[in-house]
Amino acid sequence: MTSSDWPLWEVFVRSRRGLSHTHAGSLHAPDAQMALRNARDLYTRRNEGVSIWVVPSVAVTASSPDERDPFFESAADKPYRHPTFYEIPEGVQHL
Amino acid sequence: MTAVTAETQEANEAYEAAFDAAVAADERIEPRDWMPEAYRATLVRQIAQHAHSEIIGMQPEANWITRAPSLRRKAILMAKVQDEAGHGLYLYSAAETLGTGRDELLDKLHTGRQKYSSIFNYPTLTWADVGAIGWLVDGAAITNQVPLCRCSYGPYARAMVRICKEESFHQRQGYESLLALSRGTPEQHAMAQDAVNRWWWPSLMMFGPPDDESAHSAQSMAWKIKRHSNDELRQRFVDICVPQAETLGLTLPDPDLRWNEERGHYDFGPIDWTEFWEVLKGNGPCNEQRITQRRRAHEEGAWVREAAAAYAAKHGEATA
Numbered sequence: 001m002t003s004s005d006w007p008l009w010e011v012f013v014r015s016r017r018g019l020s021h022t023h024a025g026s027l028h029a030p031d032a033q034m035a036l037r038n039a040r041d042l043y044t045r046r047n048e049g050v051s052i053w054v055v056p057s058v059a060v061t062a063s064s065p066d067e068r069d070p071f072f073e074s075a076a077d078k079p080y081r082h083p084t085f086y087e088i089p090e091g092v093q094h095l
Numbered sequence: 096m097t098a099v100t101a102e103t104q105e106a107n108e109a110y111e112a113a114f115d116a117a118v119a120a121d122e123r124i125e126p127r128d129w130m131p132e133a134y135r136a137t138l139v140r141q142i143a144q145h146a147h148s149e150i151i152g153m154q155p156e157a158n159w160i161t162r163a164p165s166l167r168r169k170a171i172l173m174a175k176v177q178d179e180a181g182h183g184l185y186l187y188s189a190a191e192t193l194g195t196g197r198d199e200l201l202d203k204l205h206t207g208r209q210k211y212s213s214i215f216n217y218p219t220l221t222w223a224d225v226g227a228i229g230w231l232v233d234g235a236a237i238t239n240q241v242p243l244c245r246c247s248y249g250p251y252a253r254a255m256v257r258i259c260k261e262e263s264f265h266q267r268q269g270y271e272s273l274l275a276l277s278r279g280t281p282e283q284h285a286m287a288q289d290a291v292n293r294w295w296w297p298s299l300m301m302f303g304p305p306d307d308e309s310a311h312s313a314q315s316m317a318w319k320i321k322r323h324s325n326d327e328l329r330q331r332f333v334d335i336c337v338p339q340a341e342t343l344g345l346t347l348p349d350p351d352l353r354w355n356e357e358r359g360h361y362d363f364g365p366i367d368w369t370e371f372w373e374v375l376k377g378n379g380p381c382n383e384q385r386i387t388q389r390r391r392a393h394e395e396g397a398w399v400r401e402a403a404a405a406y407a408a409k410h411g412e413a414t415a
Binding site: 005006008025026027028029030031034041042045046062064065066 | 125127128129174177178181184185188191197253254257261400403404406407410
């Protein structure tokens with residue numbers, strides 16, 4: 001068995017408490033524990049994180065880039081979901 | 096032409112138009128986006144060469160870890176060499192998003208089918224070489240790499256952002272180390288000067304052949320993989336180094352080096368491209384040694400990889 005048989009893991013790092021985990025990159029490891037340790041050595045050598053998640057890459061279901069436009073289209077024609085859509089007379093406060 | 100191939104061709108043209116538009120608009124291309132095969136191949140070649148350079152680059156410096164002059168310098172050097180391993184891993188991951196596996200890349204390195212930066216085929220003869228590498232080699236690398244943070248391929252650009260942040264420490268520790276030697280005893284000063292004399296020209300070669308002889312430059316610029324030409328970056332590096340050398344109290348080994356008021360740049364002497372091509376072809380002082388050592392490290396590490404895999408299998412981890 002060689003490293004190509006080691007599964008790929010996606011690494012998510014919480015940079016400090018109060019913030020969510022964000023994607024840092026990926027790595028190969030034989031199991032979850034090794035993935036965590038490798039992730040620590042690879043992505044937090046300079047105190048970049050206080051918490052790490054590792055997720056097998058195959059467990060990620062992604063939207064297709066080809067469908068990008070139709071997939072997200074329904075949000076495109078709804079500007080009324082944004083506060084800036086509304087006209088408010090000048091001088092009105094706390095709104 | 097059958098209806099099916101006509102349809103496919105039409106679809107490909109639409110994809111290509113979308114790709115060109117994204118590059119023109121300075122958007123990033125992401126792994127699952129359609130991309131021309133030549134773009135993919137160019138990126139794999141460049142990212143692989145870059146990744147290989149990072150891990151081969153560990154060797155000349157690791158050569159001095161056991162002989163570092165103080166515990167402080169030793170800890171710094173170990174951290175730096177560890178960073179180079181990390182940089183290699185970021186880059187191999189970026190290459191993998193293009194569909195080229197880790198083992199395939201390593202195999203191509205081990206069999207000489209992919210290259211690494213020829214700078215690492217020079218030996219580190221004295222402790223001062225560690226300082227000179229940090230200042231000049233990492234300095235040249237930073238000059239090359241900062242524009243790559245805006246490369247059109249997303250995963251490569253993101254890896255470069257991380258790498259550039261870390262390279263800054265590499266360059267500064269080298270400069271500080273050289274400064275200490277330069278201001279030390281006459282012997283130490285001479286050792287620092289000797290290291291700079293040997294590393295200056297190979298560092299200038301790191302930017303690659305002159306623009307009119309660079310095989311891939313024009314296409315890479317069009318694809319926004321590359322943002323500046325080799326000669327432009329080389330000039331930028333020379334302009335940065337001259338005042339830094341003055342502060343170090345060291346000279347750069349080029350009698351033609353002088354400020355050109357008209358150009359607003361330093362002029363510098365001709366580069367020995369014969370040496371560059373010879374080293375690239377495998378005839379540098381350490382080509383053989385570097386690859387032999389790399390292969391040996393890989394082979395001798397096989398049992399660790401096997402043991403880890405066996406452990407994972409035994410404990411029933413879903414190895415997916």
